[in-house]
Amino acid sequence: MGHAADWGRRGAAERVTVIEIRGLFESHLTVADLDRSVAFYRDRLRLPLARVFPERRVAFFWIGAAGKAMLGLWETGAGPQRMSLHVAFEVSVESVLTAPLALLEAGIAVLDFDCRPADEPVVLGWMPAVAVYFRDPDGNLLEFLSMLPEEPKPELGVVP
Numbered sequence: 001m002g003h004a005a006d007w008g009r010r011g012a013a014e015r016v017t018v019i020e021i022r023g024l025f026e027s028h029l030t031v032a033d034l035d036r037s038v039a040f041y042r043d044r045l046r047l048p049l050a051r052v053f054p055e056r057r058v059a060f061f062w063i064g065a066a067g068k069a070m071l072g073l074w075e076t077g078a079g080p081q082r083m084s085l086h087v088a089f090e091v092s093v094e095s096v097l098t099a100p101l102a103l104l105e106a107g108i109a110v111l112d113f114d115c116r117p118a119d120e121p122v123v124l125g126w127m128p129a130v131a132v133y134f135r136d137p138d139g140n141l142l143e144f145l146s147m148l149p150e151e152p153k154p155e156l157g158v159v160p
Contacts, residue, residue: 017102019095025145026060026070026088034059034075047071051126051154067127067147088131088143096121099132099144108134113158115141123148125156 031037034052038059041047047061050070057075062068072086091099100110100119111133112118121132131145 017098017105019091019099019102019144021089021091021144023090024069024087025090026072026086026143028072028074028086030076030085031073032076034073037073037075041071041073067129086141086143088145091144091146093130093146093148096130096132096144096146103132103134110134111141112160118160120160122158122160123156124158126152126154128152 034057038049038052041059041061042049047063048066050060050062050066052059059073061071061073063071069090070088099121103110110118113122113124113131113133115133118132121130123130128148128150129145130148131143133141133143136142
């Protein structure tokens with residue numbers, strides 16, 4: 001596999017799969033105090049709270065209608081830690097399913113929800129959505145995501 005930067009210079013005949021990005025699905029902010037920030041976004045801005053993961057010190061809010069766009073808040077404390085940021089791109093379900101092959105062909109490592117090497121997408125039961133993860137050259141976590149039409153099943157967690 002070539003380096004990711006080389007993929008953009010390859011001829012069209014060498015590209016097997018192209019992922020069409022339809023929109024920005026989610027963006028994330030770092031916060032010093034998660035509880036204070038949840039109260040601000042929920043009570044003052046009136047964003048619908050999608051879910052809080054207290055053990056990970058992260059909260060998710062729906063932007064607009066549930067399942068259309070999301071904001072994640074990650075508690076990093078007051079220290080000047082370096083944190084890689086995260087952006088999720090909205091794509092079709094079919095594109096998420098073909099993304100592992102397309103990313104590998106582009107020389108990009110595919111990751112699962114816990115940032116371990118993977119070869120298939122995951123389903124996030126609480127949304128529900130199907131997603132695949134990968135990193136940019138600066139280590140920022142990127143995601144291709146598509147909402148699923150089924151009812152949320154938070155008890156499933158994250159599954160392949």
